[in-house]
Amino acid sequence: MQPIQTLRELSLALGTGRLTCEEIVTHMLKRIGELNPTLRAYITVSDEAALASAREADAELKRRGPRSTLHGAPLAVKDMIAVEGLPMTAGSKVLGAKKAKRDAECVHRARTAGMIVLGTTNLHEFAAGTTNLNIHYGHVRNPWNTELISGGSSGGSAAAVAAGLAGIALGTDTGGSVRIPAALCGVLGLKPSRGLISTTGVFPLSWSLDEVGILARSAWDASAALLALAKPQAPAPPRIPPPAPTRPRIGVPWNLFEENLEPPVSQAFNSFLQTLENLDAEILDLELPWVQPSLRHWRTIRGAEAAAVHKNWLETRPHLYSEEVRENLASGLGVTAVEYITALRERDKISAKAAALFTSLDAIATPTLPIAAPKISLVEGMSLQERAELRAKMISLTFLANLAGLPAISIPVKPAGGGPVHGAQLIGPPGSDYTLLGIAWEYEFTVNGFSFPAPLY
Numbered sequence: 001m002q003p004i005q006t007l008r009e010l011s012l013a014l015g016t017g018r019l020t021c022e023e024i025v026t027h028m029l030k031r032i033g034e035l036n037p038t039l040r041a042y043i044t045v046s047d048e049a050a051l052a053s054a055r056e057a058d059a060e061l062k063r064r065g066p067r068s069t070l071h072g073a074p075l076a077v078k079d080m081i082a083v084e085g086l087p088m089t090a091g092s093k094v095l096g097a098k099k100a101k102r103d104a105e106c107v108h109r110a111r112t113a114g115m116i117v118l119g120t121t122n123l124h125e126f127a128a129g130t131t132n133l134n135i136h137y138g139h140v141r142n143p144w145n146t147e148l149i150s151g152g153s154s155g156g157s158a159a160a161v162a163a164g165l166a167g168i169a170l171g172t173d174t175g176g177s178v179r180i181p182a183a184l185c186g187v188l189g190l191k192p193s194r195g196l197i198s199t200t201g202v203f204p205l206s207w208s209l210d211e212v213g214i215l216a217r218s219a220w221d222a223s224a225a226l227l228a229l230a231k232p233q234a235p236a237p238p239r240i241p242p243p244a245p246t247r248p249r250i251g252v253p254w255n256l257f258e259e260n261l262e263p264p265v266s267q268a269f270n271s272f273l274q275t276l277e278n279l280d281a282e283i284l285d286l287e288l289p290w291v292q293p294s295l296r297h298w299r300t301i302r303g304a305e306a307a308a309v310h311k312n313w314l315e316t317r318p319h320l321y322s323e324e325v326r327e328n329l330a331s332g333l334g335v336t337a338v339e340y341i342t343a344l345r346e347r348d349k350i351s352a353k354a355a356a357l358f359t360s361l362d363a364i365a366t367p368t369l370p371i372a373a374p375k376i377s378l379v380e381g382m383s384l385q386e387r388a389e390l391r392a393k394m395i396s397l398t399f400l401a402n403l404a405g406l407p408a409i410s411i412p413v414k415p416a417g418g419g420p421v422h423g424a425q426l427i428g429p430p431g432s433d434y435t436l437l438g439i440a441w442e443y444e445f446t447v448n449g450f451s452f453p454a455p456l457y
Contacts (some may be wrong), residue, residue, distance in 0.1 A: 003455035007073050007167045007221040010456060014061065014072050019457065021061070021072035024167075025054040025116055027457055028074050032118070032165050038146060040138035041159040043079050044086050045119035050074075053116045060114075069224050069240070071114030074456075076166035078157050079120035080127055081212065082201040083107055090203045091123040091153075093136050094313050094320045104201025106170060106212050106229050113228035118166055121156030125325040127172055127205040128306065129153055130180055130394040131379050131387075135322045139376055142185060143453045144420065148373040151181035151394075153205075154215065158185040161215045164454040168225055169215040174205045174302060176369070176398025178213030179410035183368035183423020186412045186452065188440065190214045190222050193430045194405030197229050206305040208344075209298070209402045217450065219441035222409075226433060237434040244438035248362040250276060250426075251286035257397055260370045267415040268422035269367045272443070276365070279442050286357075286364065291400055294350050295392075298403045300343035303332030324387055347403055354404040358429035363436060366397045368410040368423030397425060407433040411440050412450045421451070 001018060004010050013019040029047055036042050057072045066072070077083050080090050082100035084107075089095055103111065111117070122140045124132045132140040132155030140155040142148040143163035150159045154171025158181035161169050171178040173191040182189025190213055197212040204210055214229070216222040220241045227236060237243075252273065261269070273283055307314075310329045318326055357364065371393060382390065401408035407430070410423040426436045444450060 004457040005449065005452065005455050006218040007070060007216070007224065008218060010073065010167060011069050015066070021054040021057040021116065022051065024072060024457055025050050025074055025118070028118060028165060035163055035165060038141060039143060039159050039163060040122050040140050041156045041163065041165055042076070042119045043089060043091070043122050043137050043156070046086060046117060049085065050116055050118050057114055057116060067112070067114035068228055070228055073115045074167045075110055075115040075117050076119060076121045076157055076160045076169035077107055077117060078123055078154050078169070078171045080123060080172050080203045081107060081170055083117055083120055086120055088120070088203060090127070091125040091134050091137060092321065094317055102201070105198035107201070109229050121160055121169060123154060123156055124152035125322055126310070126329065127153035127174060127177055128325045128328045130176070130391045132156065132181065133376065133379055141376065142373055144186060147375050147377070149184065149376055149379060151184035151373065153177040154213070155181040157215045158182050158187055158189065161185070161187045161217060162452055164452065164456050167217070167456055168221055171213045171215055172202060172205070173211050173213040173402065174209045175298060175395045175402050178215060179368050179398050179408060179423065179425060180394055182215055182410040184373040186421035186450065188216045188219060188222050188412060188450070189410040190216070190226065190433070190437070191401055191408045192226065192230070192433050193407040196231065196234055196433060198231060204305070204309055206302040208305060209302055211402070217452065219437045219444050223434065223437045226437070235431070241441040242434035242438040244442045245362050245435060247280050247282060248439060249282045249284060249360065251284045251357065251361045251364050253286040253288040253291070253364060253366065255287055255289065256291055257366055257370050260393070261367060262371050264372050264415060264419055265367050265370060265422050268413045269424055271415050272411070272413045272424040273365065275443055275446055279446060284361070290350070290353060294346070294403060295396070295399060297343040297346045297350065298399045300335055300339050301347065304335040304340040307332030307335065324384055327384055351404045354400070354406060355429060362428065363439065364427045366425045368425040369394050369397060372420065372422065401427050405430055407436055409436045409440055411443060
């Protein structure tokens with residue numbers, strides 16, 4: 001049997017009886033046991049429950065067929081999202097080890113579609129960072145090169161999917177926390193339109209900016225997962241994978257990043273644009289002078305809301321936080337009510353400006369982040385100020401989608417001459433999630449699929 005790289009291939013193998021759900025889960029649990037001590041992708045692995053679910057899924061397949069195209073898909077869940085019977089730590093020691101009484105809404109919908117939860121994944125503590133260095137549960141290491149960061153805050157989910165320790169994973173994204181680790185770990189990361197996937201049962205970083213996102217190995221996989229996880233009233237695509245628009249118009253705001261790109265990222269992004277042009281996309285230069293100044297409004301909203309969540313613990317249990325995250329969260333305590341309300345009003349204006357762009361464009365394209373993955377040892381040696389500067393650089397191209405409520409996707413891209421994978425980001429108007437996935441699918445098909453350190457099976 002040929003190695004299985006994606007959930008689409010896994011679904012075909014299950015449908016033809018070449019594999020069983022129990023065989024898949026057993027294989028993945030074995031790999032997690034072998035690799036997780038190094039990668040630190042998972043915090044909690046639910047061995048017995050996952051195997052029991054796999055046996056039930058096999059019995060259901062024989063009895064009445066699959067629940068969905070993702071029946072039997074092995075799922076990893078970021079440890080900010082409640083999974084019944086498992087502790088929700090949020091990557092910290094502050095919450096203790098209390099087990100969740102019920103699944104978050106998105107996990108419930110995943111199980112309803114037949115997906116099997118393997119466990120909960122590691123993250124930057126309380127999702128308040130971009131590197132996924134975690135002093136409590138170990139630093140998540142990049143499966144391509146374990147000396148490098150995975151990116152954060154959903155780094156455990158991205159590493160698990162890249163390394164073949166899950167078929168698909170859930171993360172959360174407040175300013176880029178799904179797309180950044182997706183780019184650095186070479187997987188596809190989707191932050192959906194505002195509210196498309198329920199955040200009920202998700203521990204908040206910033207409730208008005210947070211979204212549940214998807215980390216996957218292909219556009220087909222992400223599309224099928226979005227169809228399963230989206231709220232019932234959400235519009236469905238005509239097919240999976242969704243169709244891309246004919247001759248899409250894609251704007252590139254060079255002024256936001258051109259001077260700050262590291263050479264490998266620049267090469268990968270230019271290669272991505274060339275492939276899109278070969279697919280008959282129209283690439284247009286775009287000027288967005290208002291985007292960079294709007295970062296301060298994102299910081300005000302995120303800072304105030306996060307501080308509101310953590311105020312009591314910052315006063316009573318400050319020693320349980322890492323120093324970096326404690327300072328990060330406490331910085332929002334100084335935001336005044338006037339500043340917060342002003343930022344909310346400015347966000348409405350920014351959302352309107354962003355929406356106006358898409359009267360003549362299908363998508364905006366940027367690199368997902370302007371830098372390649374730094375070494376863990378380099379970040380460990382940074383001062384708190386240097387880490388804050390690194391964080392600002394890493395979210396500089398991703399925060400806008402959260403601030404304006406836009407869907408955004410990070411697509412794995414290899415430079416034309418070879419080398420490490422980087423991420424290219426597409427941002428679209430509200431509700432264009434499947435359009436972005438359709439463009440990603442066309443790109444993926446043209447480059448003969450994405451590559452990973454290991455197959456799923």
